[in-house]
Amino acid sequence: MREIETIVVGGGPAGSTCARRLRQHGRDVVVLDKATFPRLKLCAGWITEKVLRDLEIAPGDYPHPMLPLDIRSHLRGLPFGLRWFPTPGKNFSIRRVEFDAWLLARSGAEVIRHDVRSIRRDGDRWIVDDAYACRWLIGAGGTMCPVRRAVFPNQRPKSRQIVTLEKEFSYPAREDACRLYFKRGLVGYAWVVPKGDGHVNIGLGAKAKYLRKSGTDIHAHFRAFVDDLVAEGRLDAATAAGLNETGHPYYLFTRDGAVRADHCLLIGDSAGLATMDLGEGIGPAVESGLMAADEILGRGTWDKAKVTLFSLAGVAQRLMRVANRRHLPAA
Structure with a gap:
């Protein structure tokens, strides 16, 4: 046994x-991971000056490529005209792969x-798969x-479950602006994030409990969002028809x-x-x-209270509440 x-x-x-x-x-440190790097990792890939x-x-x-982001935020389906707001500091996009x-x-x-299968405590050591022993064990393997x-x-309160759908692909016709859409009926937001080498990430995320309460399907939200992008001229119809979005859940325990x-x-x-408003995870991951x-x-x-809580100082969270308050059952 080593x-x-x-x-880690x-x-x-x-x-x-x-x-x-x-x-x-x-x-003395060893990293165990079941994947071989580089590996595909779907993510909006938003990083800040603080992360750097x-x-x-x-x-x-x-x-x-690390692309500076010009971020525009949209309120959709509302009668007033706030269309965008600037975010503090510089922001960039990267491809996680x-x-x-x-x-x-x-x-x-x-x-x-190495795909970790078993972990047990033996005296003052952690034993991993009866192959490795360590004094310190760090869990950095994602949601699962x-x-x-x-x-x-x-540790998995379902009320804090977030579900996302997204697709990252080469699309040289994409615009350079990063757009955040706070959509009516979705307790979350949708995004279009341009990346280097002509790539773009399109996706959306929402709180799972509100999707269940509203009886709506996140795939239907995604298709409606893609249709909106086609109608706005931000995505061509042929590309939209061929998108096969991928979903994944994760859990927020930022406060507890x-x-x-x-x-x-x-x-x-x-x-x-992850941040409580935009669910941005790279910054908190690095801090932790x-x-x-x-x-x-x-x-x-390691103090959880020192982890960054909000990407936009709570502004995005307030926008989500405004965009959805009259379109979902009471919590």
Whole structure:
């Protein structure tokens, strides 16, 4: 059995950030991930200036396209005319298939392709699949993280479940503006995010409990949104007809939910971290990865209260309430 000081399960932005900080201080760390990087990861791929500062990415460091975003926000189906508002600071889009692989390689940590099946406590060590033993175990494997399932099995309040549908594809005719649509009848929002090399990500997300209460289907919302984009001239009809959207759920525990056991810490999506308004997860993932590493290094404490709660200081959350208050059953 191989002995390692820290095992990080999951090589996304949270896991690679944690591993990099530990490696910078000479610590023994291995990243386990069932995927081979680069790997497909559907995501709007929105990052902020703060994310770049936290990751210590200087201008010119990143070798792939990073597109500055001109963000326009729309209220749809409402009688008044607020069509857009600027967001604070600079924002950028990346493709996760490139971004995650680059961050993981940059971390300097050893990466082992391994699908974690079992985790148990043995004295002062965590045992992973009877193949690896570690003093510190970091769960960074996303919503279905095996660390969260094994060590925090009851942490999944369905009232906080978010469901999304999206599609990322090459579309050179796309415009450069990033558009956020706060749609009537959807407790969430839809987006069109341009990316480098002529790619675009189109999608929407909503709170699952409100979809159930309203009796609406998220696929119907997606098709209606795509039809709107065609009507607006932002997407051609042939491309729209050929889109096969992909869905995935995740859970928000940003305000609560356990993130620690005995020398075991959850970070990123496995800890249910994303901003409460736009569900942006890369920033909170990076923040949690750094704090977890600092706790292992004895330089600080992983504190959920310090994670960024809102992308737009609550503005987007208020817009969602306005756009939907008269179109859904009472909560």
